[in-house]
Amino acid sequence: MKYFYMGVTAELESVADREAVEAIGDVMGREYGLPVRTVGLGPIDFAYDAGRGQWASIPVLENVLAQCPGDAAKILAVTTRDLFIPVLTFVFGQAQLGGRSAVVSLARLRQEFYHLPPDREIFLERAVKEALHESGHTLGLVHCADRACAMSLSTGVRQIDVKSASFCGPCAARARKAVNVI
Amino acid sequence: MKTHWQILVVDDEEVMCESLAAWLREDGYQVDTAMSGRDAVEKARQRDYAIYFIDLKMPGGMDGIETMMQVRTLHPEASIIIITAYATVDTAITAMKEGAQEYIVKPCNPEEISLLVSRIIKVKNLQRENTILRKKLARQYNFHDVISKNPRMQEVMALAHEISSLRSTVLIQGESGTGKEMVARAIHCAGDRASKPFVAVSCAALAETLLESELFGHEKGAFTGAAAQKRGKFELADSGTIFLDEIGDISSKLQCDLLRVLQERCFYRVGGNEEVHVDARVIAATHVNLQQAVADGKFRDDLYYRLNVIEIRIPPLRERREDVPLLARHFMERLGHELGKDVADFSEGALKVLMDYNWPGNVRELENAVERAMVTCRGRLLTEDDFAFLAHNGAKKPWSVPAGMSLQEMEKHLITATLQQTEGNIKEAAQILGIDRSTLYEKLKKYEIPR
Numbered sequence: 001m002k003y004f005y006m007g008v009t010a011e012l013e014s015v016a017d018r019e020a021v022e023a024i025g026d027v028m029g030r031e032y033g034l035p036v037r038t039v040g041l042g043p044i045d046f047a048y049d050a051g052r053g054q055w056a057s058i059p060v061l062e063n064v065l066a067q068c069p070g071d072a073a074k075i076l077a078v079t080t081r082d083l084f085i086p087v088l089t090f091v092f093g094q095a096q097l098g099g100r101s102a103v104v105s106l107a108r109l110r111q112e113f114y115h116l117p118p119d120r121e122i123f124l125e126r127a128v129k130e131a132l133h134e135s136g137h138t139l140g141l142v143h144c145a146d147r148a149c150a151m152s153l154s155t156g157v158r159q160i161d162v163k164s165a166s167f168c169g170p171c172a173a174r175a176r177k178a179v180n181v182i
Numbered sequence: 183m184k185t186h187w188q189i190l191v192v193d194d195e196e197v198m199c200e201s202l203a204a205w206l207r208e209d210g211y212q213v214d215t216a217m218s219g220r221d222a223v224e225k226a227r228q229r230d231y232a233i234y235f236i237d238l239k240m241p242g243g244m245d246g247i248e249t250m251m252q253v254r255t256l257h258p259e260a261s262i263i264i265i266t267a268y269a270t271v272d273t274a275i276t277a278m279k280e281g282a283q284e285y286i287v288k289p290c291n292p293e294e295i296s297l298l299v300s301r302i303i304k305v306k307n308l309q310r311e312n313t314i315l316r317k318k319l320a321r322q323y324n325f326h327d328v329i330s331k332n333p334r335m336q337e338v339m340a341l342a343h344e345i346s347s348l349r350s351t352v353l354i355q356g357e358s359g360t361g362k363e364m365v366a367r368a369i370h371c372a373g374d375r376a377s378k379p380f381v382a383v384s385c386a387a388l389a390e391t392l393l394e395s396e397l398f399g400h401e402k403g404a405f406t407g408a409a410a411q412k413r414g415k416f417e418l419a420d421s422g423t424i425f426l427d428e429i430g431d432i433s434s435k436l437q438c439d440l441l442r443v444l445q446e447r448c449f450y451r452v453g454g455n456e457e458v459h460v461d462a463r464v465i466a467a468t469h470v471n472l473q474q475a476v477a478d479g480k481f482r483d484d485l486y487y488r489l490n491v492i493e494i495r496i497p498p499l500r501e502r503r504e505d506v507p508l509l510a511r512h513f514m515e516r517l518g519h520e521l522g523k524d525v526a527d528f529s530e531g532a533l534k535v536l537m538d539y540n541w542p543g544n545v546r547e548l549e550n551a552v553e554r555a556m557v558t559c560r561g562r563l564l565t566e567d568d569f570a571f572l573a574h575n576g577a578k579k580p581w582s583v584p585a586g587m588s589l590q591e592m593e594k595h596l597i598t599a600t601l602q603q604t605e606g607n608i609k610e611a612a613q614i615l616g617i618d619r620s621t622l623y624e625k626l627k628k629y630e631i632p633r
Contacts (some may be wrong), residue, residue, distance in 0.1 A: 087288045
């Protein structure tokens with residue numbers, strides 16, 4: 001029996017964070033047709049870059065893979081830390097293309113990050129969309145030209161808000177094919 | 183399609199290299215990495231990458247600029263993006279001077295890098311499309327692709343090839359559908375003006391004033407509706423070739439203007455006072471006998487001699503029937519791809535029908551006939567039944583009034599023909615002719631037409 005694992009990093013404490021993990025778990029269970037399990041991943045301080053004040057996503061992803069349970073079809077880690085790769089100022093998440101693990105950051109999905117009043121609904125929607133996007137990469141899906149598809153590239157929250165929390169027809173078909181192989 | 187394009191990321195720091203590569207792969211590109219300038223040059227030798235991301239500072243005696251220069255000698259068309267963490271104006275200027283397309287400072291915004299790559303790929307897609315279309319066009323108008331085993335036609339093509347690089351004016355004469363424009367394009371494509379524009383104008387399609395403005399352009403306000411200055415076809419064909427089809431149909435005023443262009447190589451735009459100089463090779467074509475038109479006073483003799491520096495006469499298809507099967511098979515093969523029809527060959531009967539037909543519309547008519555037959559055929563072989571419409575076309579000859587007859591003679595012929603059609607039935611013939619039976623009897627008697 002295979003499971004879809006939600007990896008929760010130690011710093012996830014707020015109610016909103018917990019709600020986001022729950023909402024993401026529901027969508028993943030539906031998309032993958034697999035039972036969802038949660039696993040604690042501990043803190044990710046090892047990835048902290050003091051010069052940038054951010055957390056490097058590659059060591060995080062490696063750590064997630066190292067802690068991936070044997071019965072995991074896929075594992076999606078959720079963190080509140082702001083992630084980056086060296087060449088870019090930030091990333092909303094990162095995934096192994098066609099692999100098992102992915103990580104999504106909630107840091108830039110909150111309205112507060114942009115000095116706006118908190119909005120629970122918008123935050124949860126963004127979290128689900130980005131989680132679906134990163135998990136889609138683990139199924140081998142690449143960025144989609146359809147701006148409404150969850151697999152379209154988002155380099156800012158506006159683009160996340162424009163897209164829907166589902167795949168377009170061709171991406172959904174590719175995702176189903178990949179899920180069937182699991 | 184993104185997957186066609188390959189990207190090489192060059193950076194001595196593995197994490198930098200791999201993270202950017204992974205990010206670009208998520209965008210659907212095929213990405214390779216190189217950990218040094220030498221490694222990058224080696225990989226560039228083996229593969230043609232569309233975009234290179236090269237880090238400016240790399241150890242080992244080969245920095246980003248040096249790597250870029252070596253890559254550019256191998257692939258001058260490659261787009262190179264220099265990345266650096268230590269931006270200075272000097273390095274940026276050096277990078278751009280040496281041919282970098284962009285210069286980015288890391289860490290950079292994901293949106294910036296995403297837009298940059300998609301902009302470059304968009305240009306590359308257009309460049310590739312352009313190359314493919316150019317190749318297709320060159321193939322389409324290549325002399326080697328002119329299908330004929332007729333000695334006269336081969337002479338025509340040999341002459342056309344010989345004169346392709348000259349500037350001399352060419353006059354192509356031939357019936358409609360013989361391929362005058364195709365020969366003109368082949369001359370253009372084989373000569374040293376091939377990379378310059380080929381501008382075709384049908385002189386018969388436009389009224390005199392419109393044609394004048396079409397050929398020579400006009401100034402703003404030259405006439406009602408001339409809201410802005412417009413360049414004419416002669417200006418558009420500068421350094422290239424202008425093809426003037428149906429030249430025999432132009433008015434005497436335009437003949438005069440054209441003569442001036444051919445003599446002086448300059449003209450005035452409609453409503454303009456400034457002379458415009460052009461270097462366009464003129465290839466003219468006509469389906470009428472220009473020599474006869476000159477003799478009849480309909481075409482200026484001085485213009486005729488100016489145009490007729492090199493004369494090419496394309497024989498009609500009925501005078502080179504040996505080409506009919508060759509051309510028919512060529513069209514079948516080409517149209518098979520276009521129509522998505524798997525038709526293998528012509529039956530012997532079908533070929534006989536094609537060989538016997540007179541082809542008044544020449545090669546164009548043959549092409550259309552093959553297309554029509556292929557659209558309606560059911561099997562893999564085109565038979566004579568598929569070309570039954572040709573017999574119908576042949577029977578329906580256009581009717582023309584026989585000149586030099588009196589009205590009475592005409593009436594006699596008409597009554598005789600109508601009676602033949604009705605097989606001597608007076609009542610029916612009178613109905614067709616729209617007269618009373620008694621009137622018809624009178625006319626039969628008057629013209630002594632036997633019943």
